[in-house]
Amino acid sequence: MNRSEALYEEAKGLLVGGVNSPVRAMKPYPFFAARGEGSRLYDVDGKSYIDYCLAYGPLILGHANPKVLARVREQLERGTVYGAPTELEVGLARKVVATLPSAEMVRFVNTGTEATMGAIRLARGCTKRKKIIKFEGAFHGAHDYVLVKAGSGATTHGEPDSAGVPEETVRNTVLLPFNDPEALEEAVTEEVAAVIMEPVIGNAGCILPKEDYLEQVREVTEEKGTMLIFDEVITGYRLGLGGAQGYYGVKPDMTTLGKILGGGLPIGAIAARREVMERFSPLGPVYQAGTFNGNPLSMAAGLAAIGELEDGRVYEKANGLARTLREGLQEMAQDLGFKTRTYGVASMFQIYFAQGEVSDYRTALRADRELFLRFQKGLLARGVFLPPSQYECNFLSSAHGQGEIDSTLEAAEEVLRGLRR
Numbered sequence: 001m002n003r004s005e006a007l008y009e010e011a012k013g014l015l016v017g018g019v020n021s022p023v024r025a026m027k028p029y030p031f032f033a034a035r036g037e038g039s040r041l042y043d044v045d046g047k048s049y050i051d052y053c054l055a056y057g058p059l060i061l062g063h064a065n066p067k068v069l070a071r072v073r074e075q076l077e078r079g080t081v082y083g084a085p086t087e088l089e090v091g092l093a094r095k096v097v098a099t100l101p102s103a104e105m106v107r108f109v110n111t112g113t114e115a116t117m118g119a120i121r122l123a124r125g126c127t128k129r130k131k132i133i134k135f136e137g138a139f140h141g142a143h144d145y146v147l148v149k150a151g152s153g154a155t156t157h158g159e160p161d162s163a164g165v166p167e168e169t170v171r172n173t174v175l176l177p178f179n180d181p182e183a184l185e186e187a188v189t190e191e192v193a194a195v196i197m198e199p200v201i202g203n204a205g206c207i208l209p210k211e212d213y214l215e216q217v218r219e220v221t222e223e224k225g226t227m228l229i230f231d232e233v234i235t236g237y238r239l240g241l242g243g244a245q246g247y248y249g250v251k252p253d254m255t256t257l258g259k260i261l262g263g264g265l266p267i268g269a270i271a272a273r274r275e276v277m278e279r280f281s282p283l284g285p286v287y288q289a290g291t292f293n294g295n296p297l298s299m300a301a302g303l304a305a306i307g308e309l310e311d312g313r314v315y316e317k318a319n320g321l322a323r324t325l326r327e328g329l330q331e332m333a334q335d336l337g338f339k340t341r342t343y344g345v346a347s348m349f350q351i352y353f354a355q356g357e358v359s360d361y362r363t364a365l366r367a368d369r370e371l372f373l374r375f376q377k378g379l380l381a382r383g384v385f386l387p388p389s390q391y392e393c394n395f396l397s398s399a400h401g402q403g404e405i406d407s408t409l410e411a412a413e414e415v416l417r418g419l420r421r
């Protein structure tokens with residue numbers, strides 16, 4: 001028995017399923033991580049993996065980026081949490097406001113989950129309406145308002161609707177198919193407080209918005225006085241400094257951020273224009289609070305990370321590598337007789353083992369998830385780590401290089417040849 005397996009045996013008795021977040025579960029057991037460096041993750045048995053999971057999105061600079069570590073180390077010496085505001089919070093807020101087209105003010109929290117929960121409460125508080133709209137297969141964190149037909153681990157483990165969520169809580173959560181303007185037009189009424197959406201769905205693989213779809217959502221919501229919330233926990237600082245809203249040129253009323261913004265430390269943020277944000281406590285009636293909100297370590301790491309992203313080279317490199325990899329994979333799979341569809345933007349992508357177009361949750365569910373898992377497992381055995389689900393997204397970082405792409409394609413070819421029936 002290797003060390004990962006032994007740890008898993010013990011972990012199963014102490015942590016539910018041996019893990020602290022369902023997406024980390026893997027059969028027969030997950031590898032236990034010991035260390036990360038650049039594009040590589042090392043497990044407790046000393047095996048190394050080229051990492052395309054990248055902690056589910058935050059690590060656009062790769063593991064243990066030296067600039068981020070230096071900034072965090074410097075901050076560590078000064079204390080980890082104060083219960084008083086800091087210059088670091090002002091600095092990171094300044095960066096968010098400068099880079100995110102729709103942001104005039106920010107509230108920092110600690111996770112994407114808290115960010116979407118706060119944003120929805122704020123939208124309800126501002127509009128005095130109850131209903132919200134979310135899209136099938138999108139994931140906005142593990143809180144009650146949005147745990148219906150949720151993607152990511154909820155779909156992977158066959159529980160897109162969670163037990164323990166009172167029916168009354170989600171009675172006001174309306175579900176819609178993504179990329180369907182007619183359904184949207186019908187559903188958005190003057191009773192709807194907010195439409196919350198991942199502009200690119202990164203929790204059911206990688207589903208891109210059709211041309212003009214985001215503009216249509218913007219138009220319909222504006223017409224009805226409904227707030228449009230872009231959940232950019234994945235796409236924020238992934239699709240560029242301006243996130244998906246910068247990339248596609250569509251401004252939401254509110255944005256939720258997380259992942260990359262924290263430079264690899266826990267973070268979440270809600271950003272919007274001033275009159276909306278000022279409805280939050282202590283100025284307004286919508287309550288939101290947290291002991292670790294804006295904590296100095298996450299702020300320091302975030303400042304270092306955004307600083308690194310500002311000159312654009314990170315995006316150029318990671319996006320170029322992502323394109324080479326996804327085109328290479330798609331072409332290879334086709335040549336070997338597999339029916340696959342590969343979708344991606346900037347440095348995120350997913351390969352679906354699916355015959356037809358994937359443009360929403362329903363079409364994503366048609367993919368052969370078992371075949372994907374066999375592909376993922378084969379790659380893992382060859383030292384390439386993709387998240388273990390057809391319904392997650394793969395990421396590239398600026399720490400990856402052409403060498404890793406070549407090795408990955410080589411490994412993929414071996415695996416696919418072995419899977420050919």
Ligand SMILES: Cc1ncc(COP(=O)(O)O)c(C=O)c1O
Pocket residue numbers: 056110111112113114116139140141142152198202203231232233234258259267268
């Ligand atoms: C789009 C989106 N929103 C919200 C969340 C929740 O973020 P967190 O896991 O930091 O609570 C996630 C997590 O993967 C996400 O992908």
